[in-house]
Every structure is written in C-alpha cells, then in structure tokens.
Amino acid sequence: MEFTHTDTRRMLSDTIDRYLRDKYPLSARVEAGQSEPGFQPAQYEVLAELGVIAALFPEDQGGFGGEGFDIAVVFEELGKRLVNEPVMDNALVPGSILAAAGQSDAVENIIAGTARYALAAEEPQALYDLADVETRAEAKGDGWTLTGAKSMVKYSPGCDGFIVSARTGKGISLFLVAPDQVSLRDYATFDGGCASELALDGAEGQLLGKEGAGAAMLQEAADRAVLALSAESLGIMQTIREMTIEYLRTRKQFGVVIGKFQALQHRMAEMLLEIEQARSAVINAANAMALADPERARIIAAAKYSIGRIGRLVAEESIQLHGGIAMTWEYDLGHFAKRLVMIDHEWGDQDFHLARFIEEGRAA
Amino acid sequence: MDLNFTQEELEFREDVRAWLAENLPGDLARKVRSDAPLTKDDMLRWQLILHEKGWLTYSWPAEFGGTGWGPVKQFIFEEEMAYACAPRLLPFGLRMLGPVLMKFGSKEQQDYYLPRMCDGTDWWCQGYSEPGAGSDLASLKTTAVREGDHYVVNGQKTWTTLGQHADWIFCLVRTSTTGKPQEGISFLLIDMTSPGIEVRPIQTIDGGREVNEVWFTDVKVPVENLVGEENKGWTYAKYLLTHERTNIAGVGKSNQELARLKELAASQKRNGKPLAEDPHFAARMARVEIDLMNMEITNLRVLAQAEAGGAPGPESSMLKILGTEIEQELTDLTRRALGRSAQALTPEADDPGFNGPYVAPEGFQHATGVYFNHRKTTIYGGSTEIQKNIINKMIVGL
Numbered sequence: 001m002e003f004t005h006t007d008t009r010r011m012l013s014d015t016i017d018r019y020l021r022d023k024y025p026l027s028a029r030v031e032a033g034q035s036e037p038g039f040q041p042a043q044y045e046v047l048a049e050l051g052v053i054a055a056l057f058p059e060d061q062g063g064f065g066g067e068g069f070d071i072a073v074v075f076e077e078l079g080k081r082l083v084n085e086p087v088m089d090n091a092l093v094p095g096s097i098l099a100a101a102g103q104s105d106a107v108e109n110i111i112a113g114t115a116r117y118a119l120a121a122e123e124p125q126a127l128y129d130l131a132d133v134e135t136r137a138e139a140k141g142d143g144w145t146l147t148g149a150k151s152m153v154k155y156s157p158g159c160d161g162f163i164v165s166a167r168t169g170k171g172i173s174l175f176l177v178a179p180d181q182v183s184l185r186d187y188a189t190f191d192g193g194c195a196s197e198l199a200l201d202g203a204e205g206q207l208l209g210k211e212g213a214g215a216a217m218l219q220e221a222a223d224r225a226v227l228a229l230s231a232e233s234l235g236i237m238q239t240i241r242e243m244t245i246e247y248l249r250t251r252k253q254f255g256v257v258i259g260k261f262q263a264l265q266h267r268m269a270e271m272l273l274e275i276e277q278a279r280s281a282v283i284n285a286a287n288a289m290a291l292a293d294p295e296r297a298r299i300i301a302a303a304k305y306s307i308g309r310i311g312r313l314v315a316e317e318s319i320q321l322h323g324g325i326a327m328t329w330e331y332d333l334g335h336f337a338k339r340l341v342m343i344d345h346e347w348g349d350q351d352f353h354l355a356r357f358i359e360e361g362r363a364a
Numbered sequence: 365m366d367l368n369f370t371q372e373e374l375e376f377r378e379d380v381r382a383w384l385a386e387n388l389p390g391d392l393a394r395k396v397r398s399d400a401p402l403t404k405d406d407m408l409r410w411q412l413i414l415h416e417k418g419w420l421t422y423s424w425p426a427e428f429g430g431t432g433w434g435p436v437k438q439f440i441f442e443e444e445m446a447y448a449c450a451p452r453l454l455p456f457g458l459r460m461l462g463p464v465l466m467k468f469g470s471k472e473q474q475d476y477y478l479p480r481m482c483d484g485t486d487w488w489c490q491g492y493s494e495p496g497a498g499s500d501l502a503s504l505k506t507t508a509v510r511e512g513d514h515y516v517v518n519g520q521k522t523w524t525t526l527g528q529h530a531d532w533i534f535c536l537v538r539t540s541t542t543g544k545p546q547e548g549i550s551f552l553l554i555d556m557t558s559p560g561i562e563v564r565p566i567q568t569i570d571g572g573r574e575v576n577e578v579w580f581t582d583v584k585v586p587v588e589n590l591v592g593e594e595n596k597g598w599t600y601a602k603y604l605l606t607h608e609r610t611n612i613a614g615v616g617k618s619n620q621e622l623a624r625l626k627e628l629a630a631s632q633k634r635n636g637k638p639l640a641e642d643p644h645f646a647a648r649m650a651r652v653e654i655d656l657m658n659m660e661i662t663n664l665r666v667l668a669q670a671e672a673g674g675a676p677g678p679e680s681s682m683l684k685i686l687g688t689e690i691e692q693e694l695t696d697l698t699r700r701a702l703g704r705s706a707q708a709l710t711p712e713a714d715d716p717g718f719n720g721p722y723v724a725p726e727g728f729q730h731a732t733g734v735y736f737n738h739r740k741t742t743i744y745g746g747s748t749e750i751q752k753n754i755i756n757k758m759i760v761g762l
C-alpha cells in the first residue's frame with residue numbers, strides 16, 4: 001500500500017501551489033465573481049500554460065494525465081486558493097465528452113486553453129437528475145434541430161460551443177450547439193461564479209457520439225466532475241482548517257485565547273477528524289475511476305455524499321468558531337464557506353448521492 | 365394539565381389575525397415572504413400602522429402606553445405577525461432600551477424618549493460590542509470621561525445592526541477602570557448626529573448591508589443622557605438579558621418557514637415525485653418539525669410559568685439555543701430543496717414587474733443568502749457556547 005503521490009503529480013501540485021500563492025489573490029477572484037464575465041480569463045490561460053488542463057487528459061488525447069489521481073491533485077490545489085476559473089466546467093467536463101465523441105481538435109484546443117465549452121444538461125424542472133430531459137432534437141437534413149430550456153449552465157460567457165442533452169426517438173443524445181444558436185440569460189452565482197439560463201428554439205446541433213448514447217457519456221463526465229468537486233472541496237476545507245486553527249490560537253476573550261475553551265476544542269477536533277474522513281473519501285474516489293461499475297459508481301457516490309455532509313459541517317462550524325468576524329464579506333473565510341456549501345448543489349447533493357449509493361449497492 | 369389556549373385567548377388570536385389581514389400592506393408581506401431586503405421606509409411604515417392601532421408597544425405595561433398583555437397574549441400576537449409575514453419589529457428601541465428606561469431611567473428620560481421611539485422620530489441602535497469585546501462584553505474599552513456637564517466619548521463599537529439608519533445609539537461605555545471590569549461600565553444615550561461620530565458599513569457574507577462600525581472621537585454627550593447611575597450600566601444590560609425573553613424562540617417564524625418549506629418540497633420534483641415524498645428529504649423535514657413541536661411546548665411551559673409570575677431561569681438560554689438551531693436547520697432545508705438553482709443570484713426577481721423565468725422558484729431567490737445570514741443567530745445575543753455555559757452554571761452549578 002502506498003498513500004503518497006508520484007513525483008510527477010507532486011511536482012504538478014507544487015507548481016500550481018506556487019503560482020496561485022504568488023499570483024492569485026483572493027480579492028481579485030472575489031471581485032471577478034461580481035463582474036463580467038464572472039471569472040478571470042487571463043488567469044485561465046495561465047493555468048492552461050502551467051499544464052493544469054493537460055493534466056486532466058490522457059496522452060492519447062494530447063494531455064499528460066487523465067487518471068483519477070491527476071484530477072484529484074489538480075482540483076485540491078485549485079480549492080485551496082478558491083480558484084473559480086472554469087477548469088471543471090469548461091475543460092474537464094466538456095473535454096471528456098468531446099473526446100468520447102472523437103472531436104480531437106476541440107479537445108486539443110481545450111487543453112491549450114484556447115477553446116472553452118459549456119455543458120447544458122440540467123433542466124429547470126429537474127433536481128440533479130440528468131435523465132430528466134424534456135428538450136427535444138429532431139433530425140433535419142444531415143443535422144438536428146433542438147428545442148427546449150436548460151438551467152444553471154455554468155460559465156457560458158465566451159464559450160465556443162454548448163454541449164446540450166436532448167431526447168430523440170432513441171433516448172438521450174448529446175449535441176454540439178454553436179453560441180449563436182442559443183439565447184442566454186446570465187447571472188452571478190452565490191459563490192462568486194456565473195451561470196445562465198439557456199433557451200433553444202429550433203437551434204442547429206451536431207450529434208456527438210451515437211444517437212441514444214448521451215446518458216452514458218454524461219455519466220462518465222459526471223463521475224469526473226464529482227471527483228473534481230470533491231477534491232476541490234477538500235482543498236477548501238484545508239484552507240478553512242488553517243484559518244480556524246490560527247484564529248483559535250490568537251483571538252482572545254475573557255483573557256485567554258478562545259482555543260483554550262474546551263467547548264471549542266471539541267468542536268474543532270470533530271472538524272479535524274471529519275476533514276480526514278473527507279480526504280479518505282477523495283482518495284477512494286480517485287482510485288475508483290479505474291474500476292468498473294457498480295463498484296466505481298458506489299464509491300463516487302460515497303465521496304460526494306461525504307463531501308456534502310462534511311462540507312456543510314466544516315462551513316458552519318468554522319463560522320461558529322470564529323464568531324462575528326466570519327459573517328463579514330471582508331474576512332476571507334466566508335468566501336471559502338460559501339463555495340464549500342454550494343458544491344453540494346452541483347452534480348447531485350448528498351441526499352441524491354446517498355440514494356445512488358444505496359441503489360448501486362443493490363446492483364452490486 | 366391543559367394544553368389548550370383559553371376561549372379568550374383563542375378569540376384574541378382571531379381578532380389579531382383579522383386585523384392583520386385587513387391592515388398589513390400586501391407589498392410588505394410579499395417582501396417578507398420572499399426574504400427581500402426591507403428599506404428603512406418599509407420598516408417605519410409598518411411600525412406606524414401598528415402604532416396607530418396601539419399594538420406597537422404590545423410588550424409594554426399599560427402605564428407606559430403599552431397593551432398590558434401577559435406573556436401568552438404577546439406570544440400569540442407574535443405568532444400571528446409571523447404567519448401573516450409582517451415585517452419584524454426591531455428590538456433595539458421597543459424591547460431593549462424601552463424596558464431599561466422604564467425600570468432605571470428618569471421620569472424626564474421616560475417622557476422624552478419613549479414616545480419618540482414609537483412614533484418613528486427616533487431610530488435606535490445598540491452599541492455594546494467592540495472588536496475586542498464580543499462574548500466577553502465586560503472587557504469593553506470605549507471610554508466616557510466626565511468633563512463638566514458632559515461626557516467625552518472615545519472608542520469604537522462594532523456589529524451595530526442598522527446603525528446606518530439610526531438617530532440614536534445606546535452604548536455601554538467605560539467610566540471607571542478600578543475594581544472588576546463590570547463595575548466600571550455606564551449606560552449612555554448618544555445622539556448619532558453628534559460631531560465626532562463616524563459610521564462605517566460592514567458588508568455581510570451574503571452581500572447584505574445590515575451591520576456597521578461606529579467610531580467615536582471626542583464625542584460630547586450631555587450628562588443628562590446617562591441612564592441610572594454611573595458605573596451601574598452592567599446591571600441594566602443584564603436586566604435586559606434576563607427579562608422579556610419569553611419570545612426568544614421564534615416559534616411563529618419557524619412554523620411559518622416550515623409551512624413554506626413544505627410548499628416548496630411539494631412542488632419540487634425528484635425522480636418524478638414531489639421532493640416531499642423523497643424518503644431522505646421527508647425524514648429531514650420530519651425531524652425538524654418534531655424538534656419544533658417539542659420546542660413549542662417547551663416555550664408554552666415557560667410562558668405559563670412567566671404568566672404565573674415565576675422568575676425566568678435557564679429556560680431563556682435553552683429557548684435561544686433551540687430556536688436558533690431550528691431556524692438554521694429550516695434555512696438549510698429550504699436551500700437544499702432548491703437544488704442547483706440555490707446557486708443563482710437573481711435580485712431582479714424582486715422587482716414587482718419581473719416576468720421571469722425564475723431560476724429559483726418564485727419567492728425563494730434569497731434562500732441561500734438567508735441560510736448564510738442566519739449563521740449569525742447562534743453567534744449574536746450570547747452565542748450558543750455562552751448560553752450553554754449559562755445553563756450549566758444555573759443547573760449543574762460548577
């Protein structure tokens with residue numbers, strides 16, 4: 001058994017860590033989240049140059065990684081510094097779908113950081129269920145036309161295309177749709193990112209992969225996304241952990257540092273042990289990417305459930321342990337806590353994944 | 365044992381309900397229902413409507429122009445206000461300063477300040493906390509030095525809720541540094557327009573603008589603005605904490621939030637079925653509902669005791685802990701029920717002319733902000749840890 005990363009992955013995480021520490025101030029990130037386009041495109045390009053995106057794809061697709069542990073290493077580092085550049089939404093997720101559909105040029109451009117795509121899968125009426133699709137696609141000539149509505153399409157500004165799920169006679173399929181074919185209503189998100197409502201009214205689309213294969217392609221992308229989110233979450237928890245320890249050691253009330261109060265010591269200890277549980281869940285999920293379903297599905301679901309539960313605990317406890325200061329916009333903690341909680345609202349929350357875990361267990 | 369309200373109390377509830385249905389402006393109720401931010405004018409408008417009816421001072425004794433209602437009627441009134449989605453009444457004047465003036469203020473102070481806090485002339489804010497004095501309030505450092513017929517105040521208060529609207533601030537200030545820290549604190553009323561006062565906004569994590577820093581530089585305060593005796597301020601502040609806390613659990617508000625949550629869960633669909641029928645979510649809702657049912661009875665027990673003239677014990681600390689935790693859990697479930705749409709920030713959905721489409725369901729566009737904002741409730745007004753210390757001290761006694 002071996003619980004240390006390979007040298008290559010260690011180097012990658014050091015590189016990302018060093019860059020973000022020096023060149024990615026939280027203040028700029030928070031400000032970007034409040035203005036157009038909702039992130040910092042220049043930072044995204046630098047991350048691509050550093051190999052952050054290439055690490056998410058295997059060699060035969062033009063990358064140098066693509067395994068579960070590559071994804072985990074990258075996103076843990078991004079989480080630590082609360083990076084909101086759309087590496088998951090515009091690269092990892094669409095890239096894995098485009099690769100599966102044989103769109104190698106698009107994947108190369110994604111890896112280079114010169115193209116970004118967004119996934120438009122979830123619909124307003126659906127609660128995380130990617131199979132709850134009412135958008136329809138009809139064959140027209142040698143192409144398709146799509147009609148329907150998608151909700152919470154993450155990081156759409158400036159995208160080169162949308163990957164849209166829609167129903168045909170053969171079930172759910174995925175289509176590539178050009179930006180000029182859709183109408184968008186953009187808004188900011190609570191954790192300092194951006195999203196859009198997307199409407200399709202006879203939009204032209206190009207079928208990706210086989211007709212009816214959409215659900216399986218989405219599931220593959222979803223597993224990667226869940227792993228990425230779980231690792232990001234772990235990174236966030238680590239930063240919160242450091243901040244909270246530091247605060248408990250310095251804030252004084254009643255003449256002593258508040259970390260001396262046993263009530264707080266126990267709350268902190270519980271937080272610490274739960275963060276270790278979260279770390280184990282992420283390691284297990286990264287490893288599971290190489291396994292087959294239902295084992296893989298069960299472990300991925302277990303990770304997202306754990307992250308959702310522990311993420312809420314860490315966000316709430318760290319705020320409580322800090323007291324009023326944590327309620328302010330100016331103090332960094334709140335921004336980390338918000339992202340941590342919002343991660344439970346992406347790609348299925350803890351209840352969703354608990355149910356999935358139970359179901360996959362039955363299938364096993 | 366009789367868990368029922370009396371016939372008279374039930375009729376009283378009907379009267380309050382009918383009056384609210386008639387008199388609460390629809391636009392205010394709509395804002396409150398969807399947790400949209402209220403303006404100063406919104407709050408004042410509602411205050412004046414209640415004042416005209418004579419119900420603004422529902423918790424005050426009749427001799428000071430109050431209703432003279434006992435704890436049970438006050439409780440019923442608050443419940444009905446919450447069910448109707450009436451704007452929350454700010455406690456600073458009516459429930460904090462008011463009772464202190466009635467008990468410890470001079471006749472002149474009572475005659476001057478009490479009517480003005482009701483008719484909208486004076487907006488009050490509370491200046492207790494300081495950057496270094498939160499839970500350990502007695503360590504406060506803002507000083508008031510007597511010079512002739514006035515005090516000169518220097519220092520900084522913080523977390524001052526809605527201080528940006530305030531005409532007046534009641535402050536705990538240090539007037540002596542000898543003896544125990546509690547013994548050198550005085551209770552001072554300060555005009556916010558005095559030269560030397562600066563209000564700086566603090567933005568909260570949900571982006572809200574409800575708290576402030578208030579800085580004092582050589583602020584002159586007439587000695588008549590001292591409440592009671594010099595260096596007795598701590599006693600007056602503590603009086604507040606041990607009185608009038610029968611309403612602290614927010615039963616009505618939580619029942620109202622639970623009802624809204626159930627509506628939401630019935631309309632959201634998971635796997636083609638209403639979320640309310642999802643076993644995991646249904647269990648979460650049931651657990652908080654049970655806690656709330658129990659707390660309601662706990663609260664009524666405390667009320668009955670208070671109605672019979674019993675002295676308040678550790679129950680107010682218990683109700684503070686329970687009430688805030690249940691409230692927080694409800695905000696958590698509401699955010700959860702929104703699914704992905706909980707992430708969206710769409711303040712434009714507050715506009716009366718907004719014609720959609722809504723990202724989060726109509727009326728729930730602030731749910732995530734509310735969830736984060738409510739983290740404050742277990743921190744302020746004596747944090748949960750401090751309340752637990754109090755309960756232990758009173759019961760275990762070690």
Ligand SMILES: Cc1cc2nc3c(=O)[nH]c(=O)nc-3n(C[C@H](O)[C@H](O)[C@H](O)COP(=O)(O)OP(=O)(O)OC[C@H]3O[C@@H](n4cnc5c(N)ncnc54)[C@H](O)[C@@H]3O)c2cc1C
Binds near residue numbers: 252748
């Ligand atoms: C939104 C908001 C509005 C507010 N409005 C007002 C207002 O209008 N006027 C006003 O005067 N104040 C106001 N407050 C201030 C509030 O009362 C303080 O935040 C509160 O007293 C806690 O103090 P603190 O924030 O400094 O935290 P600290 O006292 O520093 O506490 C930090 C942590 O230590 C814990 N702790 C402290 N002492 C002990 C102990 N002995 N044992 C165990 N644990 C302990 C606390 O529970 C907390 O978890 C407001 C606060 C907020 C957040």
